[in-house]
Structure formats: C-alpha cells, structure tokens
Amino acid sequence: MVAHAGSQAQSILSEQLVTEQLIRMPVSEQKMSSQYEGSPYLYDTFMTSILSMEGNGRFKLPMRYNMYRDIIEVKHRGREMQILPNDLIHNIKINEHTLVIGDYELEKKKTRGFLFLLDSGEVSLLEKKNITFEEWRPARAQEAGPRSATFKASLDNFFIRSKNKITPITSLKELANLFPHHRSQVADYIKMHKIKLKEAKLVELFQYFNTTWSQASSQPKS
Numbered sequence: 701m702v703a704h705a706g707s708q709a710q711s712i713l714s715e716q717l718v719t720e721q722l723i724r725m726p727v728s729e730q731k732m733s734s735q736y737e738g739s740p741y742l743y744d745t746f747m748t749s750i751l752s753m754e755g756n757g758r759f760k761l762p763m764r765y766n767m768y769r770d771i772i773e774v775k776h777r778g779r780e781m782q783i784l785p786n787d788l789i790h791n792i793k794i795n796e797h798t799l800v801i802g803d804y805e806l807e808k809k810k811t812r813g814f815l816f817l818l819d820s821g822e823v824s825l826l827e828k829k830n831i832t833f834e835e836w837r838p839a840r841a842q843e844a845g846p847r848s849a850t851f852k853a854s855l856d857n858f859f860i861r862s863k864n865k866i867t868p869i870t871s872l873k874e875l876a877n878l879f880p881h882h883r884s885q886v887a888d889y890i891k892m893h894k895i896k897l898k899e900a901k902l903v904e905l906f907q908y909f910n911t912t913w914s915q916a917s918s919q920p921k922s
Contacts, residue, residue: 740767741764743764746773747795752790761775768831791817816828818902825859825902832852860878869897
C-alpha cells in the first residue's frame with residue numbers, strides 16, 4: 701500500500717514537472733498563415749510520440765516537430781502547446797525519429813536545439829535538418845503570377861558527439877580528424893567506401909565504427 705502510494709505520488713510529481721517545466725504557452729498566437737507551399741514540419745499531423753525524461757519518466761503525447769522554429773508542438777489538456785529544448789529531456793521519439801537536446805555552434809553562433817540522433821555508441825552522429833522560408837512576393841515582369849510563400853528544405857548540418865561534446869562536421873578531412881585514435885582507419889574507410897557528407901553514407905561510417913573499431917579498442921590487451 702505504501703509502495704503504491706509512493707508510486708502514485710511520483711507519477712503526480714512527474715506530471716507536474718512536465719507541465720510546469722517543459723510544456724509552455726499555446727502556439728496558436730504565433731501560428732503563421734496557412735497560405736504557403738511546403739511545410740515547416742517533420743510530419744504535418746500530430747502523432748502519438750514518447751517523451752523520455754532524464755531519470756525514468758516517460759510520457760505519451762500527441763506531438764509534431766516544427767523544424768523551422770525548432771520547437772515541439774504538443775496537444776496537452778485540450779490545447780496546442782509547445783516544448784522547448786530543456787535539460788530535463790532525455791529524448792523524444794516521433795515515429796521512427798529520435799530527437800535529443802544539443803548545445804552546438806554553427807557559423808560562430810552558439811545554439812541549443814533539437815537534433816536528430818542517427819547513430820549512437822562511443823561516438824554519436826547527430827543531424828540538424830534545416831528549413832528556410834521564402835516570403836510571398838508579387839509577380840515580376842514576364843512572370844505569370846506572384847510567388848507563393850514557401851517552406852523549403854535546405855542543406856542539413858551534421859555533428860559528432862563524443863564525451864558529451866558536440867562538434868560540427870564541416871568536411872570529410874575534418875571528420876577523420878575528429879577520431880584522433882583512429883584517424884588513419886577512418887580516412888581509409890572514407891576513401892574506400894566513397895563516404896560523402898550525406899545522411900546514409902555517414903550513418904554507414906558511424907555504424908561501422910561503433911560496432912567494429914570502438915569494440916576492438918575496448919577489448920582488454922592480452
């Protein structure tokens with residue numbers, strides 16, 4: 701009975717923590733006009749997703765990820781709210797995607813935001829999916845009509861996370877240097893397997909490293 705009461709109290713406390721510390725004001729006041737092409741979202745519709753907190757709290761909530769604004773929109777208690785990056789969050793799973801919180805630097809600008817976790821192990825591969833927005837503009841000379849406001853996918857950014865430090869991957873040469881104890885092996889693998897700064901090829905490299913070299917380096921020497 702005491703254990704049940706303790707578990708119930710912990711559940712109530714966790715729900716209060718999520719409500720007070722994570723879920724913020726409604727997004728309705730900040731919604732953009734629906735008159736645009738493309739989409740700022742990973743998925744346009746709200747999907748039942750899992751929010752895992754640091755510790756053991758897990759919650760199922762209808763969510764969608766606004767990649768343009770870098771926020772999670774969530775339906776909570778009958779209202780559309782938002783979740784901003786917070787240290788209390790371990791990860792958020794939306795369909796087959798896993799989002800984690802990261803502090804990173806791009807173009808000399810420090811940012812805290814959501815990043816896609818593509819592979820994890822001794823080193824992790826993270827991705828920032830970028831969306832740009834082009835405003836509506838009237839037709840120019842010799843154009844048939846005005847240009848619609850449009851969301852467009854832009855070039856993605858990739859990062860390596862090692863020992864809780866997140867570093868942008870700016871080139872294949874720099875990528876090899878980010879593996880100081882396996883620089884030559886990584887460089888050879890990149891050349892042999894024609895690795896590019898593309899999601900599928902980088903996942904291939906990281907999966908190979910995390911299942912082969914990192915395990916070999918952790919083996920006790922005889």
